[in-house]
Amino acid sequence: MSEDPGLRKVLIVDDHESVHLYLRRFLQEHLSDRVQVLGALTGLQAVQLTHTHRPSLVFLDVNLPDISGFDYLNCIENFNTHVVFVSGDPQFATQAFDVDCVDFVLKPLTKKRLLRALARVEQQSGSLPGISIPELRRVFQEQFLTKLMVQSAGGIKLLEVDEALFFESTQKQTLCHHSGGSDYIEQSLLQLERVLSPDRFLRVSRSSLVNLNRVVAVSKTRGTLELDNGEKIGVSLSRKTALKKRLQALSLNAGLDP
Numbered sequence: 001m002s003e004d005p006g007l008r009k010v011l012i013v014d015d016h017e018s019v020h021l022y023l024r025r026f027l028q029e030h031l032s033d034r035v036q037v038l039g040a041l042t043g044l045q046a047v048q049l050t051h052t053h054r055p056s057l058v059f060l061d062v063n064l065p066d067i068s069g070f071d072y073l074n075c076i077e078n079f080n081t082h083v084v085f086v087s088g089d090p091q092f093a094t095q096a097f098d099v100d101c102v103d104f105v106l107k108p109l110t111k112k113r114l115l116r117a118l119a120r121v122e123q124q125s126g127s128l129p130g131i132s133i134p135e136l137r138r139v140f141q142e143q144f145l146t147k148l149m150v151q152s153a154g155g156i157k158l159l160e161v162d163e164a165l166f167f168e169s170t171q172k173q174t175l176c177h178h179s180g181g182s183d184y185i186e187q188s189l190l191q192l193e194r195v196l197s198p199d200r201f202l203r204v205s206r207s208s209l210v211n212l213n214r215v216v217a218v219s220k221t222r223g224t225l226e227l228d229n230g231e232k233i234g235v236s237l238s239r240k241t242a243l244k245k246r247l248q249a250l251s252l253n254a255g256l257d258p
Contacts (some may be wrong), residue, residue, distance in 0.1 A: 007036045011055040013046040013072065014086065015065050019109070023059055023086075027115055043067035047075045055081060057121060062087045062096075073099055084117045093190045097203050100238035104190070113194075120198050144197040148181035150176050157183075161200070165227050167192055167209040177231070202246050205236040212246055 010031075012023050027037050038053055040046035042063040049055070058209050060083055062069040069085065086097045088107040096104045103117040148159045159178055168175045169189050176185045185192075189209050193201070196209075203209050204225065210233060217226040224232045225243070235243055 004131050007034055008057075009036045009038060009055040010052050011038045011040065011046060011049055011058045013040045013058060013064070013069065014061040015045065015063075016040050016061075017041075018084065019061070019107075020218070022109055023114075026109075026111060030118065041065070043072040045071065050076045050079060050081070054079060057081070058083045059086050060084070062089060062092045070095065070099065082121050085119065090190065094206055098206055098236065098238060100242065110158065116194075116198070145195045148176060148185060150178075150185050152181075152183045159183075161196065162213065163213075164211050165214050165229060165231060166211060166233055169207040171211055179229070202243060203240075204239050205234055208212075208233050212250055215247060218243065218247065 008031075010027060012020050014020060014023075020041075024037050024039075027035060035239065036053075038049050038055060040049050046058075046060075046064075048060070050151065058081055060069045060072065062085060064072070067075075069087075073083065083099075083101045085092070085101050085104045086107060087096075087104070090106055090123060094185060095105045103120045105113050105117050144161075146161055148164065149156055150159050151232050159176065163178045163180070165177045165179070167185065167189060168177060174184050174185050174188055174192070187195070189207075190210055193203060201209055202210055202212055210227075214227045214229075215225050216228050218235070219225070223237070223240075225233055225235055226232050
């Protein structure tokens with residue numbers, strides 16, 4: 001029997017049946033019946049299913065019985081697939097974003113966190129069947145930080161989120177660069193990504209999380225972006241496409257180099 005070409009395919013890759021069950025129930029609840037959910041318990045099985053069914057979205061664990069989640073990605077690099085990592089190991093988060101994943105969700109999984117991941121997928125892909133992303137954004141907007149607590153030379157102070165230019169990871173500390181200077185902040189980049197609105201902030205490299213509202217130009221030749229204060233930030237090759245899509249969504253195309 002031939003497959004329905006109208007179906008959007010989602011692949012779950014995890015060696016725990018309980019994760020498959022949870023994600024299947026979640027997807028059935030929040031996506032329409034125009035989505036076909038596939039499952040793989042090993043990386044090699046996932047490679048085969050990807051080549052056969054070409055899923056548009058993959059929920060991927062890092063630690064698999066045969067090959068790692070990163071090895072799986074190397075095997076499917078020619079496929080246009082959005083990847084959301086689901087892992088119990090936060091140390092893999094930086095590597096995951098380096099390979100251009102959409103999101104990194106820590107186990108144990110929760111509906112709220114998975115809904116945020118779907119919202120990020122929608123931002124990159126343009127649509128998901130059966131789910132109201134604008135409604136999700138209204139629900140979750142209240143959950144995102146509006147103020148930041150930074151450590152300045154004079155002590156702790158509160159900073160409006162909109163004042164932040166970008167966040168920079170420096171060894172074991174995180175710097176918040178803002179309109180008034182630079183101060184240390186307690187959270188890591190990964191933690192900040194969870195509490196800052198994905199409409200405003202994007203990880204553009206291993207060490208930088210940028211306020212998209214402060215971006216005025218992107219250089220195609222130099223691999224950098226420019227902020228409204230003149231600061232230039234490096235953009236990793238794997239994040240260029242995501243950056244372009246997000247800026248297009250913000251109607252900032254006029255600031256891009258020809």
